[in-house]
Amino acid sequence: MQNGKKLMKARNLLFFLLSFLGISAIGGGGALIISPSGKLLGGLPLTILEKSPFNDFLIPGIILFAVLGILPCLTLWALIKKPESKIAEYFNFFKDMHWAWSYCIYIAFALIIWIQVETIFVQGTGWLQTFYMLFSIPLVFVALLPEVRNLYKK
Numbered sequence: 001m002q003n004g005k006k007l008m009k010a011r012n013l014l015f016f017l018l019s020f021l022g023i024s025a026i027g028g029g030g031a032l033i034i035s036p037s038g039k040l041l042g043g044l045p046l047t048i049l050e051k052s053p054f055n056d057f058l059i060p061g062i063i064l065f066a067v068l069g070i071l072p073c074l075t076l077w078a079l080i081k082k083p084e085s086k087i088a089e090y091f092n093f094f095k096d097m098h099w100a101w102s103y104c105i106y107i108a109f110a111l112i113i114w115i116q117v118e119t120i121f122v123q124g125t126g127w128l129q130t131f132y133m134l135f136s137i138p139l140v141f142v143a144l145l146p147e148v149r150n151l152y153k154k
Contacts, residue, residue: 032061
């Protein structure tokens with residue numbers, strides 16, 4: 001029974017991490033889509049986009065909403081249901097694992113890339129960038145736990 005508890009804790013932690021990321025990115029990305037000026041997020045100044053290819057926060061908001069919001073939520077659903085998908089499987093580089101598990105790793109790397117690009121464009125970091133950069137580490141490590149890998153092994 002001890003292994004079952006350990007498995008459930010690891011799986012539930014992965015579910016929590018994906019849920020937290022998805023919900024927070026939907027909230028943040030949604031706010032940027034609704035208010036591309038950044039005013040909805042406490043007056044985020046457009047001047048931080050001067051070194052970026054964007055005039056406002058609309059496109060970054062859409063990317064944040066879709067890639068780090070919707071994708072983790074869909075991946076969470078897929079981890080629970082384990083559906084078959086030829087399209088998702090096509091992008092699965094870990095052929096011995098269910099595609100949803102692989103997407104957990106992809107999401108963690110997408111988060112790292114997002115934060116790095118954001119840091120370059122805004123020419124600085126804040127507590128939020130630091131938090132999410134550090135957040136990507138347990139996302140990868142929990143997905144790589146043997147208990148979690150065994151659960152999603154084909």
